[in-house]
Amino acid sequence: MNQIDLRPMDLVTIALLLVTLLLLIRTFVLGGKLKRLRKSYTRFMSGTEVEDLEHIIVGLKERLHTQEQNYAVLMEGMEQIARTLRTKKGNIGIHRYNPFADSGSDLSFSLAIVNDVEDGLVLSGLHSRDQTYVYAKPVKKGESEYALTQEERKAISLASQRE
Secondary structure (H helix, E strand, O other): OOOOOOOHHHHHHHHHHHHHHHHHHHHHHHHHHHHHHHHHHHHHHOOOOOOOHHHHHHHHHHHHHHHHHHHHHHHHHHHHHHHHHHHOOOEEEEEEEOOOOOOOOOOEEEEEEEOOOOOEEEEEEEEOOOOEEEEEEEEEOOEOOOOOOHHHHHHHHHHHOOO
16 A cells, blocks of 8 residues: 655645635635625715714714704703892782771781792781771892781782792
8 A cells, every 4th residue: 555655744735725625715704794894884984975983973973963052051041040040029918907806807918029039018008997997018039128917918818839
């Protein structure tokens, strides 16, 4: 029988040939995957009139930044509206009473018109048999430079919903 005599150099050559063959197969497999990926990318980008994803991402980032700025402006506007609403004199409280124990009914009144920090005014109408007297007093933080009656304080309390 003929015996093949392989020298170490021949073994190295065969091993390198096998490695080259494996690498060539791997290259063809990767080429096929790259071709499918390119086809998928082309299908994804069709109709966008953009050549690459970088332009799309940069555009989205710019739009996001603009939206964040608009959101900040809107939030500042909302806070301004909330501050303005707290200072509006929209809380109303009315207390009817009879200042004269001997006659009449609850025809007198105290009307408070204040905001959330109790700034505003109190109107009081005192009704007697012959006439009605109306008094107005400015109010700052629930107090006035003029003496407030118990009924006027009650009207302020009703307006502030602290009762």
